[in-house]
Amino acid sequence: MATVGSVASVAFKQQYIPAAKRGPITRLLEDERRLAFCLMLPTVVLLGLFIAYPFFNGILLAVTDTRVGVPGHFVGMDNFVKIWNDDIFHVAVWNTCLYTFVTTVFKLALGLSLALLLNRHFRGKAFIRAFILLPFIIPTVLSTFAWKWMFDPTFSVLNWMLFHAGIIHTRINWLGDPVMAMVSVIIVNVWRGVPFYAISLLAGLQTISPELHEAAAIDGARAWARFRHVTWPLLLPVTLVIVLFSVIQTFADFQLVYVLTGGGPANATQLFATYAYQLGIGTGLLSQGAAISLAIFPILLLVVIVQLVYIRRTETL
Amino acid sequence: MIEGAPWRRWVFFYVPVTAFVVSLLFPFYWMVITTIRPDSELYRPWSAPNYAPFWTTHPTLEHVHDLLSETLFSTWMWNTMLISLAATAISLFCGLLAGYALSRLKFPFAGSIGTAIFITYLVPQTLLFIPLADIIRNFRLGDSPWALILTYPTFLIPFCTWLLMGYFKSIPKELEECARIDGAPRWKAMVYIIFPVAIPGILSAGIFAFTLSWNEFIYALVFLSSPEQKTVPVGVTSELVRGDVFFWGELMAGALLGSIPVAFVYSFFVEYYVSGITGSVKG
Numbered sequence: 001m002a003t004v005g006s007v008a009s010v011a012f013k014q015q016y017i018p019a020a021k022r023g024p025i026t027r028l029l030e031d032e033r034r035l036a037f038c039l040m041l042p043t044v045v046l047l048g049l050f051i052a053y054p055f056f057n058g059i060l061l062a063v064t065d066t067r068v069g070v071p072g073h074f075v076g077m078d079n080f081v082k083i084w085n086d087d088i089f090h091v092a093v094w095n096t097c098l099y100t101f102v103t104t105v106f107k108l109a110l111g112l113s114l115a116l117l118l119n120r121h122f123r124g125k126a127f128i129r130a131f132i133l134l135p136f137i138i139p140t141v142l143s144t145f146a147w148k149w150m151f152d153p154t155f156s157v158l159n160w161m162l163f164h165a166g167i168i169h170t171r172i173n174w175l176g177d178p179v180m181a182m183v184s185v186i187i188v189n190v191w192r193g194v195p196f197y198a199i200s201l202l203a204g205l206q207t208i209s210p211e212l213h214e215a216a217a218i219d220g221a222r223a224w225a226r227f228r229h230v231t232w233p234l235l236l237p238v239t240l241v242i243v244l245f246s247v248i249q250t251f252a253d254f255q256l257v258y259v260l261t262g263g264g265p266a267n268a269t270q271l272f273a274t275y276a277y278q279l280g281i282g283t284g285l286l287s288q289g290a291a292i293s294l295a296i297f298p299i300l301l302l303v304v305i306v307q308l309v310y311i312r313r314t315e316t317l
Numbered sequence: 318m319i320e321g322a323p324w325r326r327w328v329f330f331y332v333p334v335t336a337f338v339v340s341l342l343f344p345f346y347w348m349v350i351t352t353i354r355p356d357s358e359l360y361r362p363w364s365a366p367n368y369a370p371f372w373t374t375h376p377t378l379e380h381v382h383d384l385l386s387e388t389l390f391s392t393w394m395w396n397t398m399l400i401s402l403a404a405t406a407i408s409l410f411c412g413l414l415a416g417y418a419l420s421r422l423k424f425p426f427a428g429s430i431g432t433a434i435f436i437t438y439l440v441p442q443t444l445l446f447i448p449l450a451d452i453i454r455n456f457r458l459g460d461s462p463w464a465l466i467l468t469y470p471t472f473l474i475p476f477c478t479w480l481l482m483g484y485f486k487s488i489p490k491e492l493e494e495c496a497r498i499d500g501a502p503r504w505k506a507m508v509y510i511i512f513p514v515a516i517p518g519i520l521s522a523g524i525f526a527f528t529l530s531w532n533e534f535i536y537a538l539v540f541l542s543s544p545e546q547k548t549v550p551v552g553v554t555s556e557l558v559r560g561d562v563f564f565w566g567e568l569m570a571g572a573l574l575g576s577i578p579v580a581f582v583y584s585f586f587v588e589y590y591v592s593g594i595t596g597s598v599k600g
Contacts, residue, residue, distance in 0.1 A: 030503055032423055032503075033422075033425070036422040038414075042410065042411045050470075050471045051445065054451075058444075058448035061448050120330075126587075133587075134580070141532075141534050141553065143348075146572060150344065154362050155361070159363050160363040191341065200595055203591070252441030254442075255535065259554060286447060293446070307435075307439070
């Protein structure tokens with residue numbers, strides 16, 4: 001249908017526009033396929049050159065024993081066997097999963113609460129909404145330095161506040177203690193992520209018609225029942241997409257941990273990306289670093305599949 | 318619109334909102350207060366009796382002055398600005414064309430190319446930085462702004478394309494058809510009729526892309542090595558920390574000044590930025 005239509009319109013037009021008025025390029029671009037090819041070209045070239053090519057290069061790198069400045073030889077699955085038996089890698093896998101899971105739970109819970117709070121009309125709403133997004137837009141590295149300074153063992157303002165509130169009696173060694181270091185990294189990630197969740201969920205909440213709430217209220221549903229049976233089911237599709245996005249970002253997180261702890265103390269906060277960086281760039285074991293980076297890929301694939309299946313499903317509905 | 322008794326309003330609204338706002342903004346307050354605090358007060362242990370954390374009696378601009386005169390901070394600002402603007406421009410250009418093609422034109426493999434772009438949207442930078450560093454070296458782009466200007470679009474283009482695709486779909490087809498019936502060639506209808514209508518979408522995508530480029534860290538860390546080529550996040554991380562010694566006053570001044578361009582752009586276009594965020598997850 002569409003092609004017939006476009007052919008007809010081209011034919012139609014050519015009766016009115018003298019062909020001589022149109023340059024050869026314009027005439028070439030009148031063809032839908034040729035125009036599409038030209039429009040897609042820059043994107044496909046850039047993404048091919050700097051995403052697809054490095055991806056395959058990464059796989060090739062991971063099956064050799066390349067180091068910085070030393071061309072490698074094919075070693076098969078050696079690098080993967082090596083990292084499979086590497087204790088630090090095990091720690092990094094565990095840390096990454098823990099970090100992703102805990103931060104996602106907190107970001108979702110706090111983000112949803114904040115979104116529900118802001119989903120009303122009150123004075124200064126636009127103002128508050130603009131301000132709470134700041135943690136998300138300020139460059140992560142820079143705001144993480146502010147946190148690092150707040151966590152400083154000797155000068156920590158957090159210790160001062162907790163001490164004077166009577167919650168602690170001795171100092172907390174935020175970044176020096178293995179458990180507290182993980183807690184600190186999680187706090188900063190949640191702090192940075194909550195605004196993103198809140199604003200995205202708020203946008204989702206605003207698409208829910210207030211009439212549904214009114215109808216439920218007339219039927220006698222209390223606030224919790226209204227949330228559970230009206231808001232939550234309608235919000236679920238948006239929530240799922242937000243969580244999937246955030247899980248990928250968190251799973252592959254680098255800059256926050258790099259600045260705050262550098263993966264330490266004693267690998268207590270080592271993640272996939274920080275370990276890949278440490279081996280690949282720090283020590284120069286390019287191929288092992290590439291192998292560790294590639295270990296992010298299965299989880300990415302999983303999320304992409306869920307995402308695609310989900311999008312197909314909503315599109316057919 | 319907050320109903321109920323006053324105590325309910327306080328418990329269920331004012332107190333939690335205040336708690337959220339204070340905890341989300343406190344680190345920025347801390348950046349400011351650290352920047353203007355003299356060193357003698359700055360390095361006073363928290364357990365000291367005269368530790369006054371929330372204000373200072375002797376505000377000073379010494380740290381800002383040191384940062385601007387003794388480090389390459391202003392060079393890093395220019396580098397970051399140049400790289401972010403160039404990467405944003407490239408990404409918007411590519412994203413506009415690709416978004417238009419994917420939402421309006423019928424061509425072979427349109428569906429699979431769309432899916433592929435969506436997948437690249439999800440690829441984190443940390444997956445590819447090691448092989449990419451190798452490629453940058455082979456292309457002889459290492460340690461130059463071009464390394465970043467050409468690689469940042471890899472995570473910006475998919476986002477821009479996705480957002481603008483959604484935007485183009487919301488523009489009625491009839492608008493373009495009218496122009497075409499009047500004799501406008503396809504590309505002119507696209508450039509003169511559709512693109513101007515899409516300006517709000519372009520602004521959202523552009524602002525979002527700009528803040529993402531300003532924020533990027535790992536590519537800049539790996540691809541650049543000489544101090545005068547660095548971007549703000551990398552420069553602050555590597556040049557204001559000497560071994561174990563952190564120059565906290567200068568660091569916080571750098572964090573504050575380095576955030577200003579992003580905050581400035583953001584403050585003017587909050588609504589566009591918010592629609593960028595929501596557009597980015599809407600799919």
